[in-house]
Structures are given as structure tokens and as C-alpha cells.
Amino acid sequence: MTLWAGRKGPDGKGSAGVDERPDAGRTGQAGGQEYRSGSTGQAGGQEYRSGSTGQAGGQEYRFGSPELVGRSLRDVGYLANERISSVVYLGDRLGKPVLVEGPAGTGKTELAKSVALMSGMRLIRLQCYEGLDEAKALYEWNYKKQLLRIQAERTGSQGEMAEWTELEADIFSEEFLLARPLLAAIRAPDPVVLLIDEVDRLDVETEALLLEVLSDYQVSIPELGTVTSAQTPLVFLTSNNSRELSEALKRRCLYLYIDYPSVEREQEIVLSRVPGISGTLTSQIAGVVRSLRQLELKKKPSVSETIDWAQTLYLLGAEQVSNELVVDTLHVLLKHQSDIEKAAAEFTAAR
Numbered sequence: 313m314t315l316w317a318g319r320k321g322p323d324g325k326g327s328a329g330v331d332e333r334p335d336a337g338r339t340g341q342a343g344g345q346e347y348r349s350g351s352t353g354q355a356g357g358q359e360y361r362s363g364s365t366g367q368a369g370g371q372e373y374r375f376g377s378p379e380l381v382g383r384s385l386r387d388v389g390y391l392a393n394e395r396i397s398s399v400v401y402l403g404d405r406l407g408k409p410v411l412v413e414g415p416a417g418t419g420k421t422e423l424a425k426s427v428a429l430m431s432g433m434r435l436i437r438l439q440c441y442e443g444l445d446e447a448k449a450l451y452e453w454n455y456k457k458q459l460l461r462i463q464a465e466r467t468g469s470q471g472e473m474a475e476w477t478e479l480e481a482d483i484f485s486e487e488f489l490l491a492r493p494l495l496a497a498i499r500a501p502d503p504v505v506l507l508i509d510e511v512d513r514l515d516v517e518t519e520a521l522l523l524e525v526l527s528d529y530q531v532s533i534p535e536l537g538t539v540t541s542a543q544t545p546l547v548f549l550t551s552n553n554s555r556e557l558s559e560a561l562k563r564r565c566l567y568l569y570i571d572y573p574s575v576e577r578e579q580e581i582v583l584s585r586v587p588g589i590s591g592t593l594t595s596q597i598a599g600v601v602r603s604l605r606q607l608e609l610k611k612k613p614s615v616s617e618t619i620d621w622a623q624t625l626y627l628l629g630a631e632q633v634s635n636e637l638v639v640d641t642l643h644v645l646l647k648h649q650s651d652i653e654k655a656a657a658e659f660t661a662a663r
Contacts, residue, residue: 374404374431374503374546390419390426391581399568400427409526409547411511411565416552417614418570421509424548428505433546436500437507438493440514446521450531451495458483484535494522495531497545505546511561512551519561526564573615575602581615582622589626596633597622604645604655613645621645635659 375381382397392400400423403410412420428435438449446452461483491499497506511519525531529541549565551557573581578598583589597618605612613621621644630637639656646652 374433375401377401384430385423385426388426388429389584390422391577391584392423393577396423396568396570399566403548403566404546406566407544409549409565410568411549411551411557411562412568412570413551413553414570415572415612415614417616418572419615420548420550420570421507423570424505424507424509424550427546427548428507431503431505431546434500434502434504435507436493436497436504436545437509440508440510440512442513442515444514444518446518448492449494449518449521450492450525451533452490452492453484454488454490458488461488486536489533489536494525495539497547498525498529498531498539498541500545501542503543503546505548508547508549510552511549512554512557516558519558523560523564526561572605572612575599578602578615578618582619585619586622586626589622590631593625593630593632594622597625600633600638601645607651607654607658609646609651609654610648611646611651617645635662 375384378394378397378401381401382392382394385392385397385400399410402408412423414420425435427433493506497504508522511522526547529544531539533539549561572578575598578601579591579594582594582597583591586594601613601618601621621641624641624644625633625637628641638659642652642655646655
């Protein structure tokens with residue numbers, strides 16, 4: 313699990329914390345992160361970028377139109393079709409998470425990164441895996457610091473020792489709370505993009521933890537109460553369809569399926585990502601990749617692998633794609649030996 317942030321701190325490195333900006337509704341502070349309990353989800357007059365117009369529940373819209381979303385994504389290097397642009401736009405207008413499904417390597421994660429980049433919002437990423445629990449996804453208490461606090465209290469003089477109820481209230485306070493990605497996104501005072509990556513790898517029990525966050529944008533902490541979002545995060549969940557997600561989770565989201573691109577769009581993607589490559593070579597690359605995806609393979613080549621292969625051929629100085637060159641470089645496109653052997657047999661027979 314990783315927590316990413318698109319903003320740099322004083323040390324020049326990416327910071328996983330929230331900006332320490334003044335906020336009239338703040339009721340506490342921990343590690344530079346501001347916390348508001350019981351807020352109504354208003355944005356408090358915060359500015360949003362990328363052509364924001366209108367308001368919803370006191371919060372300004374981030375995007376003016378689907379067309380503007382598409383142009384802005386293109387400006388940061390993500391070539392979105394009309395459907396992708398519309399779903400991103402509606403996710404903002406409706407305040408709903410976007411569930412993005414599709415084969416691995418088709419640009420699902422890159423979409424969330426690009427939306428954060430084009431809008432200037434900070435990206436908070438929760439990388440899902442089997443066994444991920446509440447302590448790594450939502451929050452946990454700093455037990456070491458709590459023990460030190462208890463020990464320090466016990467070693468003090470009798471007159472200075474506090475009652476247990478006072479001590480308990482002290483050690484279960486903001487000072488001892490460690491915010492994980494979901495809580496960090498909820499408590500952020502400024503707009504953020506929350507990426508919950510590969511949600512299909514979560515256990516069913518852990519998936520249930522997301523329901524409160526995605527439906528009400530709030531987190532319940534027994535010792536502190538309910539933490540309600542000061543703004544509505546723009547949430548993206550990605551899934552490679554390794555298992556079926558619950559209907560309760562799907563019901564809370566807008567749905568977007570990103571499949572392998574058409575030959576024409578893949579050519580456009582390669583041309584945008586590999587500067588200097590010729591249109592002829594790009595056309596041949598897209599055609600070969602399309603033919604590989606029609607084979608019965610364990611893992612079909614993704615868009616990212618197409619880009620890697622295009623860069624490989626460009627660095628090798630290839631002017632056109634021959635069957636021999638394809639066979640010699642299949643290891644860039646395919647990552648299973650059985651797939652490489654099958655594809656090599658196809659291209660060898662076609663010589």
C-alpha cells in the first residue's frame with residue numbers, strides 16, 4: 313500500500329500529509345493534517361481548477377464540460393475518448409466515485425493520475441492487495457507513542473499522575489492517530505483525487521470498509537466520533553476483473569470500462585508517447601499488437617507494453633517491422649514463455 317501525493321514539501325519530496333492551511337471549521341490537528349468532525353461537506357470557498365463553473369451543495373464544480381475534460385487530459389498526455397471524458401465529468405458533477413474496469417495495462421490507473429495532474433489536485437493512492445486491513449487502509453493508533461505516554465505518566469510524581477479516564481482520553485486523541493489513505497482523503501481541507509487501485513484484489517470483508525467512505529464520504533472512529541469530509545474527493549477505483557465486486561460497491565459508483573484501444577487510437581497513443589517515431593512504423597506496430605491480441609494467450613499485450621515495444625524498435629533504429637524483428641523482440645510484449653513460443657510459431661510460419 314502506498315500513499316502518493318502530487319505536492320512537494322519543504323524537503324523537495326512528495327508529501328503524504330495535508331496542507332497546513334488555516335480553516336475556520338478545524339477542530340484538531342495531527343501531523344500537519346487538519347481534521348473536521350461533523351462538517352456538512354462544503355468546500356469552504358476553496359478554488360477549483362480546470363474551468364470550474366456552477367455549484368453543487370456549496371461546492372464549486374471542478375470541470376466545465378466533457379469536452380474541456382478531454383482537452384485537458386490530452387494536454388497532460390492522456391488521450392481520452394468521449395465516453396471517458398463524460399464519465400470523469402459526471403463523477404465530478406454527481407459527486408460519485410468512478411469504478412474503472414478493464415484488462416490490465418489499458419490506462420485505468422493512468423486516468424486517475426492524469427486527472428490529478430490536469431486539475432492540480434493532490435493524488436492520494438491506496439494500492440490494494442490481499443490481506444489489506446483497516447489499519448492500512450483507514451487509520452490506526454500510534455501504539456508506541458501511546459505506550460511512551462503511559463510510561464511517562466506512571467514515572468511522574470504521585471501528585472502529577474492523572475486518572476486513567478483522563479489518560480485514556482489523552483492517548484486516544486488526534487496526536488496519536490495515524491491517518492492512512494482513505495482517512496487522509498476524507499480529512500484533506502483541499503480537493504484531492506483518491507485512487508483505490510486494483511480494488512478487486514481486496515478481501516470481501518475489507519471491501520465492505522469502503523462502503524461508508526464511498527457513500528457518505530465519512531469515516532467512523534469509535535474513540536473520536538465520525539469524521540466527515542470537508543470536501544468531496546474525486547474518487548477512482550480500478551479493477552482488472554480478477555473477481556466480481558459486490559453489488560453494494562458497484563451501486564455507489566459510476567461505471568467505466570476501458571478496453572484495448574482500436575488500431576487507430578493505439579497509433580495515436582504511440583505517436584504521442586514516443587517522440588520521433590515514424591507514422592509508418594507506428595502503423596505496423598499497432599497492426600502486430602492487434603494480431604497478437606487475437607491469439608489465445610495467457611496475458612495479451614497491454615497498451616503500456618505496446619509503448620515499450622515502440623520505444624524498443626525506435627532505439628534499435630528499425631524503419632519497418634519484419635517477422636524476424638517481431639520474433640526477436642517478443643519478450644518486450646509478452647511476459648509468459650508459453651505465449652512467446654506460441655506467437656513466435658505464428659510469425660515464423662508467416663515468413
